[in-house]
Structures are given as structure tokens and as C-alpha cells.
Amino acid sequence: MDRNPSPPLLSWDEEKDEEVARGDCIGSTVYSKHWLFGVLGGLLQIINPENTKSSSDDEEQQIELDEEMENEICRVWDMSMDEDVALFLKEFNAPDIFMGVLAKSKCPRLREICVGILGNMACFQEICISISNDKNLGQVLLYCLYDSDPPTLLETSRLLLTCLSRTEVASVWVEMIRELPAIYDSICFIMSSSTNVDLLVKVGEVVDKLFDLDEKLMLEWIRNGAAQPLDQPQQDSEERPVFRIVPCILEAAKQLRSENLEGLDVYMHILQLLTTVDDGIQAIVQCPDAGKDTWSLLFDLGCHEFCQSDDPPIILQEQKTVLASVFSVLSAIYASQAAQEYLKIEKVDLPLIDSLTRVLQNVERCQKKPENSAESNTDETKKSDLMRDELHLKILKDISCEFLSNIFQALTKETMAQGLKEGHLSKQKCSCAFQNLLPLYSPAVEDFLKILHEVDKTLADDLEKSFPSLKV
DSSP, X not given: OOOOOOOOXXXXXXXXXXXXXXXXXXXXXXXBHHHHHHHHHHHHHHHSOSSOOOOHHHHHXXXXXXXXXXXHHHHHHHHTTSHHHHHHHHHTTHHHHHHHHHHHOOOHHHHHHHHHHHHHHTTSHHHHHHHHHOHHHHHHHHHGGGOSOHHHHHXXXXXXXXXXXXXXXXXXXXXXXXXXXXXXXXXXXXXXXXXXXXXXXXXXXXXXXXXXHOHHHHHHHHHHXXXXXXXXXXXXXXXXXXXXXXXXXXXXXXXXTTTOHHHHHHHHHHHHHHTTSHHHHHHHHTSHHHHHHHHHHHHHIIIIISSOTTSOGGGHHHHHHHHHHHHHHHHHHHHOGGGHHHHHHXXXXXXXXXXXXXXXXXXXXXXXXXXXXXXXXXXXXXXXXXXXXXXXXXXXXXXXXXXXHHHHHHOOHHHHHHHHHHTSSOHHHHHHHHHHHTTTTHHHXXXXXXXXXXXXXXXXXXXXXXXXXXXX
């Protein structure tokens, strides 16, 4: 049987060329060390040109990036996602070259690419630790948050979030940020004025991570805007505006509301973190505009946008985390004495009862899974996802129950009569509420029943029969 002929034997020169080619490869990749040296050398030429002229032509050239150089450095950006390439770049001191570019170059595209490469490199633990421990590089990167170029801001935020997500170095970055108070103004400016969805989401994730990591920093940022009275006139038109954290968060949330649910979720969680400290609650409710705007936006989300009566129950799986944050913040405002007058005027109790009971009904439906579904699923990742979903549903249920119990205790006879008339309260909804509130919130349910006896004795008696443990 005929077979294909064997490949010709390599000559000594050809074998030597192939050996050299293999030696030129970076790690186990096919990328060329020689080519990469050439690109990095080109970057060095940009930041340290041989002919140092101070003409306006040179400044214009600094702002524009040569097309060939852009293509090559973009290729390095793609390559830097490979760990072998990233480690090689570190070994060749590429971070120092990129730091030089960021310190000297006025070219937005070049700055964006250099930060992007460093962001890819920071995805690997060893390099992330190395970058984080270089204080000079860290400061240069944080100064990029003062940039006006959205793509550079996006890549800087991505890199910062990567580093903050590593427990080994997170505290290093928190401390560097604390030492640069102007970062607060830059981030607030982005949140309050940017229309770039990707940038708003990433900056929100950075703020969320910072507040989650360091309560002290969160308190500092809350108090920053409160340092100057609201009605203080600006003496100088050039003076920087005074940013307050809550209005900035709300502005970003409004921008993302119809664009990006995950981004909205991030900003709702930031507000929820603010309510974990008294200063944060005061920052929301003490400022009339902030309190009213916060309540209006979140009330609209919780009562008129998410988990509506014509939505399938399963949609709660997509909305569970954002709803938990929304109801948590609304509950904190509701419980605040400073907000009581505003809430009485707005007549908010009945729509909230309607929404909270509907959420509790849908939580129950989402938790009803086919028997042995977890056991029959052999995929560990899917099991983990199911457990996480269950946890978030439980958190939403707990928050909803606490909020509902507070509303029940504040209900008046007139409001209850109106609720029964308009359908916000019914036997089915009351039964659902009682089933979830008992036994933990028995006092709230008993107070509710006492008033219900005066409004609709028949319904109250029926509910008492359904829940014999109640003593009214």
C-alpha cells in the first residue's frame, strides 16, 4: 500500500533556525520575545525621545498614536491575558515602562492601552501583588482616575477592582485611596455626570467593593459632602463643586435604570451599605432633596417596576438581589423618625404591602423545586449556583418580612379600610403575610388583627381560624 512520503530531513542550518525560533518563544506560547522587545523599545522611544524638542508639533504628535504602533501595542494588550506573557512582561520590567507612559504621555489611546495591559497582568496573583507593592506605580494608576478620557477611566477602574478583590493586597489600595482625598471628587463626578454605561457600572463596583472592605473609608466619604453647608454660596466661580455621595449614587442609578440591571443592582447595594451606619442613614434622610429623591426612586422600583402582578414568578430570580437592596433601604428610611412626616404625606403603606406580599408569594413559588433536583444534578458548579440562589431568596424574604412587620404596626384604621376597599388587602394576601411573619413577628400580626377586627370582623375571624396560634 502506498503511503505519503516522509518529510525531507532538515539541514543543520534549518535545525539551528528552528531551535532559535523555539528559544524566541515566550513560555509555552508562540509569541516572539524579539518582537515584544521591539514593541517595548518603541514605547521607550515615545517617553524618552532622542530629540527632545519643545515645539507644538511634538505636543500634537504626543496626543496622536501612530497607527502601526497602536496595532502592535494592542496586540500586546491581547497577549497579556496569557500568564506566560504577563510574567515575561513583569520580568522585563514592562510595568515601569507603562508607568513612564502614564506619567509622560498625553495620548489618551496609549494611556488606555497601557492601563489595560496592566489590568490583564493584575489578573495573575504574583503580578497583582508585585504591582500593588509598588507604591509609585500605584499612585500613578490612581492619578488616572483624574483623567477625562472614559476608556482610560474604565480600564483604571477595572484594574482597581481586580486588585481590591485580592485579599492579599486590598488593604494596600484602600490605604492609598485614603491618602488621595481628590479621588472622592473624581468618582463622584463620574457617577453624577457620565452617560457611559460600562464606566458607571465599573466605577460602581469599585465603590461597592471599597465600602464593603472598609467602613472607615465609607464614613469619610459620607461626611465629605456634609462638611460644607448646603446653602453656602461659592465665592469663586472656578471653585470645585461640593459633591455629596447620595445624590451622585442616585444620578448613576437613574442613568442605569433602563440600561443595565446588574449596574442598578450595584448602586442599590451601595445605598444599602450606607444604611448600615447611622451617618449613612442621616446622609439620606436629613437632606430633604436626597431623602425625597432616594425614596421616590426606590419606591417606584419596588412598587411599579420590579415583580409586578403580570410578571411570571420566575422573574424574581433575576431581580432578587436588587429588590433586597431596594426594600432594605426603603425599610431604613421608613423606620427613621426624620422621614415620618414625608411618608405620611405620600401614603405609601398600601402599595408597599401589595408589593411585599407579592414578592413573598413569588419567593415561595421559586423555592418550590422538583424533589431531588439537587441530588440528581451532578454538576458541582450548578449546585453551587442553586445554593447561592436559595441564599439570596432567603435574604430577600427576611428583609421583606421585617419591612412588612414595620408597616403592619404603623397601619391606621382608615388606611386598612382603604386597603380592603382597593384590593391591597385581601384574605389571600393577609394569609401569605401571616404565614411568612409568624412566629417571629407575632406582635406585629396581633396589632394588625386588632385593627382588622374593627374594620372587617368576618375577615379577622377567618384569619384567626387559619392561624390558631394567634392570641388577640
